[in-house]
Amino acid sequence: MKEYLLTAGPTPVPERILLAMAAPMLYHRAPAFMECLKETTEGLKWLFQTKQLVLQLAGSGTAAMDAAVCNFLSKGDRALVVRGGKFGERWGKICQAYGVDCTFIDVEWGRSVDPQLVKQSLDKDPSIKAVYATASETSTGVKHDLEGIARVVRGRDGVLLCVDAITAIGVFDVPMDDWGLDVVCLGSQKALMLPPGLAMIAASEKAWAANAKATLPRFYLDLLREKKSQEKSETAFTPAVSLIVGLRESLRMLREETLEGVWARHDRLAKATRSAAGGLGLELFSSSPTNAITAIRVPGGIDGSAVVRTMKNRYGITIAGGQDHLKGKIVRIAHIGYFSEFDIVTAISGLEMTLSDLGYGIKPGSGVAAAQASFAQTRTSP
Amino acid sequence: MKEYLLTAGPTPVPERILLAMAAPMLYHRAPAFMECLKETTEGLKWLFQTKQLVLQLAGSGTAAMDAAVCNFLSKGDRALVVRGGKFGERWGKICQAYGVDCTFIDVEWGRSVDPQLVKQSLDKDPSIKAVYATASETSTGVKHDLEGIARVVRGRDGVLLCVDAITAIGVFDVPMDDWGLDVVCLGSQKALMLPPGLAMIAASEKAWAANAKATLPRFYLDLLREKKSQEKSETAFTPAVSLIVGLRESLRMLREETLEGVWARHDRLAKATRSAAGGLGLELFSSSPTNAITAIRVPGGIDGSAVVRTMKNRYGITIAGGQDHLKGKIVRIAHIGYFSEFDIVTAISGLEMTLSDLGYGIKPGSGVAAAQASFAQTRTSP
Structure with missing residues (x-):
């Protein structure tokens, strides 16, 4: 059966990237790889909209999140953690694993946090050293008001804003420097359209200053060691060579499309799916x-x-269901990464057929028709 | 120019593996990937010669080494670290990053450690909780007497033997269970012939018992969380899917060759290179x-x-030089991974031509002739 992958990571990998990654292996200390790392470093600065070095680590996105805690805090430090889904909860678990003292803002799953709650918590407790937030919560399909959160954190001298932007960067506008985000995390298997296994993380000057005083132990995830190496187009440890070669191709594709084009594509597909x-x-x-x-x-x-x-077994379409207390209650259709109009048509058409199979009365084609109408409205090319 | 990669990691990736990794992406929570993870888990048990679960982590080999410290010790614990090269030194740096109190056995670079020194250190200091050793030290080309070290550590109730076997497993016999090794680390870009980015680690029952009492903080590298997931053919975080798909192919290739065949191949090539x-x-x-x-x-x-x-620029052959105080003093020719007789001939022939170019008087062909003579002696097929 022909298979269709419509999950939010890993997402399908474009043929151009698969072919690039299938090229003969490069030695990571030889000039050809160093050139590659230089290009991906520059490309990631463009993608993150930052002047800071974006570090590339062999690891899952969670490796970047772990690094965002252990490189910037000390044991017993206080952190404010916004939770409202699996990934918000992960911030809390990481902080607690390191003995960081957490205050939580618990948002109902499905809703976005009110930045005023963040402001109130920070006003009430000036000992808070970092806010951990999620830009796009994959488990619930929520976009948080990161710009609003950044507005209430920015300008507080002793407070860092650390952001899980794993399903946000390359999907919508997250201007790291303009918004004053301090630590920003990304994973390869999302908008970058790569296989999983490469984590990326950037830190502001304020964050690097905090790093100098942060005493939580770290070695493999020590960002200062990586910074000193990656400034010279080297890596502290053997890098994930094939994924970085793939990243070069991915960034070339995204640059051809332009940042605005990439965001517009995600917006079009998301609107059509919602319609x-x-x-x-x-x-x-x-x-x-x-x-x-x-x-x-x-x-x-x-x-x-x-x-x-049913979608998987009968139609070969992989989508995600709900996790934890949402198990069985929601389905999640992804449009992050290498997707186009007809991938959405496929997902919706499969959903229609599946609902009919399960005895739920829908009008066949009504979802696809709504998607088409949305596409017609948002079409920019002639 | 046609390029020849003769470094000790990354090593060349066989076409079979490159093609396997270029297949469409799998969703890590779907049955097809879980089947794959199940097969690689079984294959790694075979390769490590252990009954224990071999955990697969997205990361460099150093991630496994970091995990071998932070999962089994507490702050202030005492460890005995054998150093005699870059990778032995890395054990010390990781321990120190976590506040582990180290006793060092410093071996002259180029020599292997005398297991009696390990015994004496352990006899003298019964508070030592772990010995960190290197099976094959890539920076100096040394094979340590791991069996001898294991003999003096095994049977001491409170002491774990943790081994960097990154350039040992799949090269020569390292029977984890038979020798009573407690923690064993491996990286993908060595004998497994994969791109870098996948770390593997196994722990004995004694090590898991120590894990329950070890309080060093960990999250991304938390092996118990991974164990609970990987026992069910899942992973705690998004795994390096393409590398694990490649690992399945690699393990199939190694199984076809048999463990003894794989070790014999490395032995033949190494002997010829030394000759x-x-x-x-x-x-x-x-x-x-x-x-x-x-x-x-x-x-x-x-x-x-x-x-x-010169070998690189004039002949397209990448070999490694010396590191640190060995810079300029040694060259290192690899035979770990996807190499055969004529790769060694290529390396030696390139070395001969290079030495002649640099004005050093050698008899052209004398190295290649010695390699051929060695191959003739060790040939097993008709």
Whole structure:
């Protein structure tokens, strides 16, 4: 059966990148690889919209999140953690693993945090040294108001804003330097359209100053050691050569499309997916949807896990279901990464056929029609 | 110019593996990937010669080494570290980064450690909780007497033997369970012939018992969390999917060759390389050479860096030079990974031509002739 991957990471890898990665291996200390690392470093600065070095680490996105804690805090430091999904919770778990004293802002899953809550927490407790936030919460399909959070954190001397931007950068505008974000994390298997295994992280000057005083132990994830190496187009340890070669190709593709073009593409596909849900009479789970992934409430009487299973087994389409208490209650259709109009049509069409199979009365084609109407509205080329 | 990669990692990646990794991306939570992870887990048990689960982490080999410290010790614990090269030194740096109190056995670079020194240190200080050792020291081309070290550590209740086997497993016999090794680390870009970016680590029951009491902080590198996931053919965080798909192919290739066949291949190539050095009248750097890489002393009056540079720029052959105080004094020719007789012939022939170019009087062909003679002696097929 022909397979269609429509999850929010790993996402499909373009043929251009697969071929680039299949080239003969490079020695990481030889000029050809150093040239490659130089190009990806420059490209990542462009993608992160920062003047800072964006460090490339062999690891999952979670490696970057771990590094965002252990490089900037000391044991017993206080942190403010915004939670409202699996990835917000992960920030809390990392902080607690390192003995960081956490204050939590718990947001109902599906909703975005009110930046005023962040402001109130910071006003109330001036000992807080860092805020850990999620730009786009993949588990719930929520886009948080990162710009608003940045506005209330920026300008506080002793407070860092550390952001999981893993499903945000390359999806919508996250201008690191303009918003004054201090630590920004990314993973390779999202908008960069690469296989998983490469983590990226950038830090502001304020964050580097905090790093000098941060005493949590670190070795493999020691960002200062990496910075000293990557400034010279070297790496502290053997890098994930094939993924970095793939990253070079990915960044070339994104540059051809332009940042604005990349964001517009995600916006078009996300809008059409949301319209399609409406066309099928289904509800979105999130009141503040992200352009990375669309979470749709499964209608009453239908088991969401059966939807995911049927789409996969009968139609070869892999989408994600809900996690934890959302298991069986939502399905998630991704549009982050290497997707185009007809991938969305495929997902929606498969969803229609699946809902019919499961005995839920929908009008076949009504979701696809709504997606098409949305595409017609947002089309920019002639 | 046609390029020849003869370094000790990354090593060349076989076409079969490159093609396997270029297949469409798999979702890490779908059955097809879980089947793959199950097969690589079984294959790694075979390769490590252990009944324990071999955990697969997205990261460099150093990630496994870091995990071998932070998962098994607490701050202030005492460790015995054997140093005699860059990688032995790395154990010390990792321990020190975590506040582990180190006793060092410093071995002259190029020599292997006498296991009796390990025994004496352990007898003298019963508070030592772990010994950190290197099976094959890539920076000096030394094979340490790991079996001897294991003999003096094994049976001491409170002491773990943690081994960097990154250029040992798949090169020569390192029977984890038989020798009673407690923690064993491996990286993908060595005998497994994969790109870098995947770390592997296994722990004995004794090590898992120590893990339960070890309080050093860890999150991304938390092995217990990975164990609980990988026992179910899942991973705690998004795995390096393409590298694990490549690993499946690599393990299939190694199984076809058999463990004994893989070790014999490395032995044949290493012996021929050492014979070739002798044939050229050059000295080996190591008095206890590893079959992973051969370190050859650069003859007096010749700059080793010029040898490496000339081989690369004039002949397209990438070999490694010396590091730190060995810079310019040795060259290192690898035979770990995807190499065969004529790769060694290429390296030796390139070395002969380079030495002639640099004005050092050798008899052209004398190294290659010695390699051929060695191959003739060790040939097993008709």
